[in-house]
Amino acid sequence: MSRLFRDVHGGARAPQGSVVCIGAFDGLHLGHQALVRHAVSRARDLGLPAVALTFQPLPREYFGRAAPPARLQSTRGRIEGLCALGADEVGLLRFGERLSGMSAEEFVDGVLHRLLRAREVWVGPGFRFGHARxxxxxxLCAMGTRLGFTAGSIAPVAVAGERVSSTRVRAALAAGDFSTAARLLGRPYAMGGRVVRGRQLGRTLGYPTANLRLPRGAAPLSGIFATRVHGLGPMPLPAVSSLGTRPTVGGVEPLLETHIFDFDADIYTRRIEVEFVARLRDELKFDGLDALVAQMDRDAGQARDILDLPPARKTA
Incomplete structure (x- = not known):
């Protein structure tokens, strides 16, 4: 079972040594997966624990607080993904004034050497770290020679002739290009979380929704989507989803609202994953609820067509 740690101080976590990989790992795309799997494979060969080091908040979020990059994945999802790839320990390091001010040499000596007793350190292409990058x-290689570890970088992972990156994933999602996003991620793009109670306005309009609060930071997409919901049975359930602030009804907090077709069950507090299949339109502000419902009917019909569902049954 994988263990999580947050602090960079204290006694050695791996007295016999470890194999470490370092990265932001936002989205855990194919490049991230290749890095973690390589480190895990080397750790298994050496009989040592594999440690994945990442940060919360992400450095780009910390330094770009006025306009942070869209977050591809919740912190929980990132940790669970690293564990699923085989990391024995995940270091979710607190990135603030103290860590951001640490020189690269201090990080190597204090974290990689003293805390983790690194025997090998693996990073992605172009990796930079420490104060002022x-x-x-x-x-890493020079200090490793002195401190007793080796360091290396994996080869870039390319899709369609270009390096896989979180920036490419964000661009694909913003454009509603979910097929490209899936190729870069190695899986369909989805958002997960625990279903929370909303204002229950959707139920009064004929469209009850399962509501998920968004991960910290800006969302990488917004609008109305055809989706599939995982986690409520052996098969994904077809749905239509809205991701935004609901301007017609005075919403403020961004929310992912999902209406599951032909489904009626109490799923509050259940954890679900909402897979994005196709983008239908932008989020709009309507003049009133009648206009909103008319558009919701059109959205639902379009989503049913995309998901290969029969039209909704008419009620008397």
Whole structure:
């Protein structure tokens, strides 16, 4: 069972040594997966624990607080994904004033050497770290020679002739290009969480919804979507979803609202995953509820067509 740690101080977590990989790992795309799997494979060969180091908040979020990049994945999803890839320990390091001010040399000596007793350190292409991004693979290799570990970088992973990156995933999602996003991620893009209670306005309009609060940070997409819901049975359930602030009814907090077709059950507090299949339109503000419901009917019909469902049955 994988273990989670947050702090960089204290006694050695792996006294016999470890194999470490480091990255933001936002979205856990194919490049991230290749890095983690390589580190895990090396750890198994050496009989050592595999440690995945990442950060909360992400460095780009910390330094770009005025306009942070869209978060591809919740923190829980990132941790669970790293564990599923075989990491024995996940270091979700607290990235704030103290860690951001740590020089690259201090990070290597204090975290990789003293805390983790690293025997091997693996990073992605172009990796930089430490205060003012002063550290790179050359520094890792040089300090490793002195401290007793080796360091290396995996080859870039490419899709359609271009390197896989979180930036490419964000661009695909923003454009509603879910097929490209899935190729970059190695899986369909989905958002997960625990179903929370909303204002229950959708039920009064004929469209009850399962509501998920969004991960911290900006969402990588918004609008109305054809979706599938995982986690409520052996097969995914077809649905239509809205991701946004609900301007017609005065909403403020961004929310993912999902109406599951031909489904009626109490699923509050259940954990679900909402897979995005196709983008239908932008979120709009309507003049009133009648206009909103008319558009919701059209959205539901379009989503049913995309998901190969028969039209909704008319009620008397």
């Amino acid at each position: 002063g550290g790179d693979l050359d520094l």
